[in-house]
Amino acid sequence: MVLPDLKQDLHFTAEGFHTVILPRPQPEWARELRTQAFQAFQELPWPNRSMEEWRRTELRIFHLENFVCWAPTPDPLPEIPSALAPRLETAGRIVTLNGRKISSTVESDLLRKGLVIECLEDSLSGPHEELIRQHLWRLFDWRADKFSALHAAFWTGGTFIYVPRGLKVEQPILHVAALASNQADVGHTLIVVDEEAEATVVTETSSLDPGAEGLFCGGIEIFVRPGARLRYVNFQNWNQKTFHFARQKAEVAERAFMEWTLGALGGRLAKVNQELVLNGPESEAIVNGVMFAEDRQHLAYHTRQDHRTGQTKSDLLYKGALQDHAHLVWRGMIRVEPGALRSDGYQRNDNLMLSDTARVDCIPGLEILADDVRCTHGATAGRVDEEEIFYAQTRGLTRREATRLVVTGFFQQVLDRITIDSVRDALGDIIQQRVREYRSRE
Amino acid sequence: MATKVDVIGEINKYDFRAEERYVYRARKGLDRDIVAEISAIKNEPQWMREFRLKALEIFESKPMPTWGGHIDVNFQDIYYYIKPTERQEHSWEELPEEIKKTFDRLGIPEAEKKFLAGVKAQYESEVVYGSLREDLAKRGVIFTDMDTAVREYPDLVREYFGTVIPPTDNKFAALNSAVWSGGSFIYVPPGVHVEYPLQAYFRINAAQMGQFERTLIIVDEGASCHYVEGCTAPMYSSESLHAAVVEVIAKRGARVRYTTIQNWANNIYNLVTKRAVAYRDALVEWVDGNLGSRLTMKYPAVYMVEPGARAEILSVAFASKGQHQDAGSKVIHAAPYTSSRIVSKSISKAGGRSSYRGLVKIERGAKKSKSNVVCDALILDPYSRSDTYPYIELEEQDVMIGHEASVSKIGEEQLFYLCSRGLTESEASTMIVAGFIEPLVKELPMEYAVEMNRLIALQMEGSVG
Numbered sequence: 001m002v003l004p005d006l007k008q009d010l011h012f013t014a015e016g017f018h019t020v021i022l023p024r025p026q027p028e029w030a031r032e033l034r035t036q037a038f039q040a041f042q043e044l045p046w047p048n049r050s051m052e053e054w055r056r057t058e059l060r061i062f063h064l065e066n067f068v069c070w071a072p073t074p075d076p077l078p079e080i081p082s083a084l085a086p087r088l089e090t091a092g093r094i095v096t097l098n099g100r101k102i103s104s105t106v107e108s109d110l111l112r113k114g115l116v117i118e119c120l121e122d123s124l125s126g127p128h129e130e131l132i133r134q135h136l137w138r139l140f141d142w143r144a145d146k147f148s149a150l151h152a153a154f155w156t157g158g159t160f161i162y163v164p165r166g167l168k169v170e171q172p173i174l175h176v177a178a179l180a181s182n183q184a185d186v187g188h189t190l191i192v193v194d195e196e197a198e199a200t201v202v203t204e205t206s207s208l209d210p211g212a213e214g215l216f217c218g219g220i221e222i223f224v225r226p227g228a229r230l231r232y233v234n235f236q237n238w239n240q241k242t243f244h245f246a247r248q249k250a251e252v253a254e255r256a257f258m259e260w261t262l263g264a265l266g267g268r269l270a271k272v273n274q275e276l277v278l279n280g281p282e283s284e285a286i287v288n289g290v291m292f293a294e295d296r297q298h299l300a301y302h303t304r305q306d307h308r309t310g311q312t313k314s315d316l317l318y319k320g321a322l323q324d325h326a327h328l329v330w331r332g333m334i335r336v337e338p339g340a341l342r343s344d345g346y347q348r349n350d351n352l353m354l355s356d357t358a359r360v361d362c363i364p365g366l367e368i369l370a371d372d373v374r375c376t377h378g379a380t381a382g383r384v385d386e387e388e389i390f391y392a393q394t395r396g397l398t399r400r401e402a403t404r405l406v407v408t409g410f411f412q413q414v415l416d417r418i419t420i421d422s423v424r425d426a427l428g429d430i431i432q433q434r435v436r437e438y439r440s441r442e
Numbered sequence: 443m444a445t446k447v448d449v450i451g452e453i454n455k456y457d458f459r460a461e462e463r464y465v466y467r468a469r470k471g472l473d474r475d476i477v478a479e480i481s482a483i484k485n486e487p488q489w490m491r492e493f494r495l496k497a498l499e500i501f502e503s504k505p506m507p508t509w510g511g512h513i514d515v516n517f518q519d520i521y522y523y524i525k526p527t528e529r530q531e532h533s534w535e536e537l538p539e540e541i542k543k544t545f546d547r548l549g550i551p552e553a554e555k556k557f558l559a560g561v562k563a564q565y566e567s568e569v570v571y572g573s574l575r576e577d578l579a580k581r582g583v584i585f586t587d588m589d590t591a592v593r594e595y596p597d598l599v600r601e602y603f604g605t606v607i608p609p610t611d612n613k614f615a616a617l618n619s620a621v622w623s624g625g626s627f628i629y630v631p632p633g634v635h636v637e638y639p640l641q642a643y644f645r646i647n648a649a650q651m652g653q654f655e656r657t658l659i660i661v662d663e664g665a666s667c668h669y670v671e672g673c674t675a676p677m678y679s680s681e682s683l684h685a686a687v688v689e690v691i692a693k694r695g696a697r698v699r700y701t702t703i704q705n706w707a708n709n710i711y712n713l714v715t716k717r718a719v720a721y722r723d724a725l726v727e728w729v730d731g732n733l734g735s736r737l738t739m740k741y742p743a744v745y746m747v748e749p750g751a752r753a754e755i756l757s758v759a760f761a762s763k764g765q766h767q768d769a770g771s772k773v774i775h776a777a778p779y780t781s782s783r784i785v786s787k788s789i790s791k792a793g794g795r796s797s798y799r800g801l802v803k804i805e806r807g808a809k810k811s812k813s814n815v816v817c818d819a820l821i822l823d824p825y826s827r828s829d830t831y832p833y834i835e836l837e838e839q840d841v842m843i844g845h846e847a848s849v850s851k852i853g854e855e856q857l858f859y860l861c862s863r864g865l866t867e868s869e870a871s872t873m874i875v876a877g878f879i880e881p882l883v884k885e886l887p888m889e890y891a892v893e894m895n896r897l898i899a900l901q902m903e904g905s906v907g
Contacts, residue, residue: 353836365830368827377846379845
């Protein structure tokens, strides 16, 4: 490909779109979709606080013009920091920088059996074109808001994981997504786990420079086909200067199972939509959320559990702890469609406030349009129990140690639901490192 | 079969209409002239006239809410003011025959004799009947209609009117502020306990009538009272609007309980703003039953502004065919050591939709606040819908907050057990629903509890099988 002359930085504008994005090699259908998405991007207004979904999220600190829509991959390649890579025995790996693949490996045996771990953009016109075409954007509504449209218009690189029918991949597949200083990642992830197949996928995000700004505006689509099983972990661990806008959605078909874990630790401002669609009898999903916010972080997570058909089961547990001036938002919805009888939906959100100046908004929700269902939710918030601290202190622990212990215990309930030992331990360790002294004593 | 006929007769208990007679009716529609006319008829002081006109501007500048239920009201096709009688009477006998008959059929005079300390009966826009037990009047209790209060207690009214719910609060509060008429004014002096309930009964009789009563309750330090309101209207083919504003002020150590049983006809939009301010150690209780109306949007609120204030909110919503009950509660903890408890029960049936929409807000510094919210919903058939939208906003760490909600249908096992004891399925369902709303019913005055159970039984009639 002939690179255009990049004398000036090209931003997320019409110029950027027509100069570097649209001319990229891609099949005609993909180009057509991009064009539509770009039109939506131009037409949609910027989210503002009069919109219910953005009412609690202040966007004024975010400036899109600070970021370029495309930059060449640096040469030589920098070292990619990862908390999980050294701890996981994997079946395959893919590493992306600014959304674009810099390396990928698949165990040779699995490669032979058809496991695909590739760059999505490169795969658009390959042997899997038809499969990708059938799935891409089906779970992603780019008209949802301006960020979604931006993503669908400007996406580059991305990750494509395909687990063929009946293949059981025992070891996790790891995707490390890294972001260089002041760069943007607009990568798209598509995961298809075909009928009766099994896999574990772990995505970890990581900033090269802990002090530099970054932008992630991404989308994830996950298809768990009939009878398949997927454990998916999305471990958002950007630095605290990164803006993170993500829309992720999974469709779980009949008899399929998904365990979906979301760790939210990084980001200056994170706005995430996590949507689960149970679309077939005996489909089941477990959703785990671990959120830890500090300093001036703002993390907003909007979750949705859609029971499209009957005999479906979903169980969501989000736990959040926050200190300093952090602000945590969780807004959840269980929706049961008419006729989705014998649906069983649960959501729970617990929050632990470690400082006087933190703020949490938690908004569970139910919309039930069928009668023979069991849907419940619960929400709690409070601070570290002084009695527990006192007890630990009588056992010789310092206040700081005691607080760490209590916070770890608070998260243990959700960590225990993560069935991948290495991920569970890594998450636990990282949270523990981040719990500082409990400063707000009376 | 015989019982069936009875039941139909019973349902019609509220759905009857008297001939429309009035001594004055303002023309249809809403504009500055109508608002000025209402103010002139009432011979109001200048400040109230200006308050109304300002509120009209606010109403016109505010967009319709885009959340909650679907509101399809043509504001120009409504009568905003109908004066049914020349003056307020203090004896039922002096009321025009059809109005007296109306309240007789609703059982108000009978209830008054038995268990009430005072009664106001509002018909269309004006309070037509009022009474208060003499001993209470002697102790300084004021229970009158809002219009009289503006004339006779101008200082009290001016001090508090519109302070809890300013016209800018929302579109329908602005509308009410512009065209309000009737409603109750209660003042309970320090230390006085009103032991029996004070009751108001609101009746819309005319078609295309909007009722906009305005209630202000001030319970002074260490005093207490229980206010009960009931609302009904006959069924007309076109929609009517009820947009009330209720302001409650509970001063230090005061206790106020406000009970509403709303059974409007199924074509009334019931868009009501109710809010209380609770000062140090005061207790405000809302007991709220929503059975009627096409759409109710009502979220009784308590602002706890001084330490030790408490709020208890208990609500039941029953949404049947063509109904949407969008109700809930709001508690704002703005001071330390405040506590609130919300219990909400809703039942959806025959395609009805009931939604709980609530807010628990803990402001920064409201340490040691506690709040507990429990929402339970029953769905009686596959065509009905139940929603829960509880908002929890915390700016303070040293608090205890809990929220729980569940949605389910009537348990097969419970039904089976009751049927094995010889009940029909319909009787068993009714009994289970009655048990489900028990926490509310037991808080009602006895006569209301009986009435409530009867209404639920009527709503449940023929719901199963």
